[in-house]
Amino acid sequence: MEHDGGAWSPYLVGALIGVLSMATFYFSNQPIGASTSFARIAGLIGNLFSKGHTESLKFFQETKPQIEWGVMLMVGIILGAFLAAYTGGEITAQWIPPLWEEHFGSSRALRLGVAFIGGTVMAFGARLAGGCTSGHGISGALQLSVGSWIALMCFFAGGVVTAKLMFSI
Known part of the structure; x- marks a missing residue:
């Protein structure tokens, strides 16, 4: 494969x-x-x-x-x-991706801390939304669930906004 x-x-x-x-x-x-x-x-x-x-x-x-x-x-x-x-x-044995290092420096603690906070927010959001990206984005969308399609659009919008705010892309 x-x-x-x-x-x-x-x-x-x-x-x-x-x-x-x-x-x-x-x-x-x-x-x-x-x-x-x-x-x-x-x-x-x-x-x-x-x-x-x-x-x-x-x-x-x-x-x-x-x-x-x-x-x-x-x-x-x-x-x-x-x-x-x-x-x-x-x-790779790379802890800090180049894009992250360019914007936020080479601190492993900062990278791990932000990843932990992001994971916590995502877990909270998944429980609040009654499912995660795979539950809504794969299974719910496959079943043509309106709620899952709305959640999926929000996932993408949230990702775009976060990338813009963090990396000014």
């Missing part, structure tokens, strides 16, 4: 994601999504430290913290991303 020694073709990957989404619906009657799986993992970690408190939360009463197919999908996404980067020759 290597594309001329470089990155994988986005057209091929997009088509494969579409086939995966259709197969997921066909075989399990479940949409592809990631945010609930992250929440389940957080619940499993919460159970390790404060089982009673975690079990008392309404979210975890409705969404049991357990390892199920969505959590395994997340493992597959991480392994697949590594495989794609490896076979595409895109693994």
